[in-house]
Amino acid sequence: MTKRLAIIGGSGLYDLPGLTDTRWVSVDTPWGAPSDEIFLGRLGDAELAFLPRHGRGHRIPPSEVNYRANIAALKQLGATDVLSCSAVGGLRADLPPGTFVIVDQFIDRTFAREKSFFGTGCVAHVSMADPTCPRLGDHVQKRLAEQGVPHVRGGTYLTMEGPQFSTRAESHLYRSWNCSVIGMTNMPEAKLAREAELCYCSVSMVTDFDCWHVGHDAVTVDAIVKVLLANAENARQMVRGLAEDVAHDEHAAACRCRHALDNAIITAPAARDPEVVARLQPIAGRVLG
Known part of the structure; x- marks a missing residue:
């Protein structure tokens, strides 16, 4: 099968030497337009798609990102694997700024976002017990x-x-929950990737200590950007290597992420709304027929 790695993150990630066949493409989805046009390219045998999560120039705040359109657009373009790159605050003393965390669990405290492709007319419940793809995580590691x-x-x-950063009380609360990092973007992104049967890996780069650490200043945008720029080359090299791994991964087709909808749709076929089913085709056509 053809494999295409999609990268969701900052615009600097697609500045890769050797990237050919490059072009920006517009994608229309049943859930509207994604954050921006999507940058396509090829790196050797690897097909790549880059999506600026907040739009070029960082125009869109976290709560207004159209996460459904972003994931749907990547799926429609043939993405099979998604690497999510994010800036996060560190909630542990052993995760100083500059550390990359290959996340494997989430706690979702968002409340103002659409979190599912499914709804009235066709209901589905996918498992999120293990919300990231261990196979993709192995490659990143x-x-x-x-x-x-x-x-x-x-x-x-x-x-x-x-879009505000945490209060100190919130930061201490999340530390008491044994959270490692805090950010604003990976949910509902990970949930939607699972519904779309895409392999999803979250790589979070720690840029600050949130506001819990008494020996460090409270988080500022300037400090975040400074750490991101200092580590941009590390992120680009990671993407370059991962693209090669995904392109040559012989076990990808058997990954359980690709079958997340096998037993997820609960609405009886006779009760499904034809219009909803038609809208879901780019996401769930494999199981809806």
């Missing part, structure tokens, strides 16, 4: 280790609504 980049495998990402 291997590449970061080869690069000598400080990283940890595993950790819980607390997704807050934003």
Whole structure:
């Protein structure tokens, strides 16, 4: 099968030497337009798609990102694997700024976002017990280790609504829940990727200590950007290596993420709304027929 790696993150990630066949494409989805046009390219045998989560120039705040359109657009373009790159605050002393965290769990504290492709007329319940793809995480871990980049495998990402940063009380509360990092964007992104049967891996780069750490200043945008720029090359090299791994992964087709909808749709066929089913075709056509 053809495999295409999609990267959701900042615009600097698609500045890769050797990227050919590059072009920006517009995609229309049943859930509206994604955050921006999508940048397509090829790196050797690897097909790549890059989506600026907040739009070029960071125009869209976290709560107004059209997460459904973003995931649907990538699926429609043939994406099979999604690498989510995010800036996060660190909630543990052993995760200083510059550390990459390969997240494997989430706590979703968002409340103002559409979180499912399904709804009245066709209801589905996918499992989120293990919300990220371990196969994709293995590839990321291997590449970061080869690069000598400080990283940890595993950790819980607390997704807050934003756009304001945490209060100190909130930050201490999330630490008491054993959360590793805090951010504003990976939910409902991960849930929607699961519904779309896409393999999803979250790589979060710690840019600050949120506001819990008494020895550090409260988080500022300037500090976040400074750490991101300092580590941009590490992120690009990770993407380059991951693209090669995905392109040559012989086990990808058997990944359980690709079958997340096998037993998820609960609405009886006779009770399904034809218009809803038609809208769901780009996402769930494999099981809806």
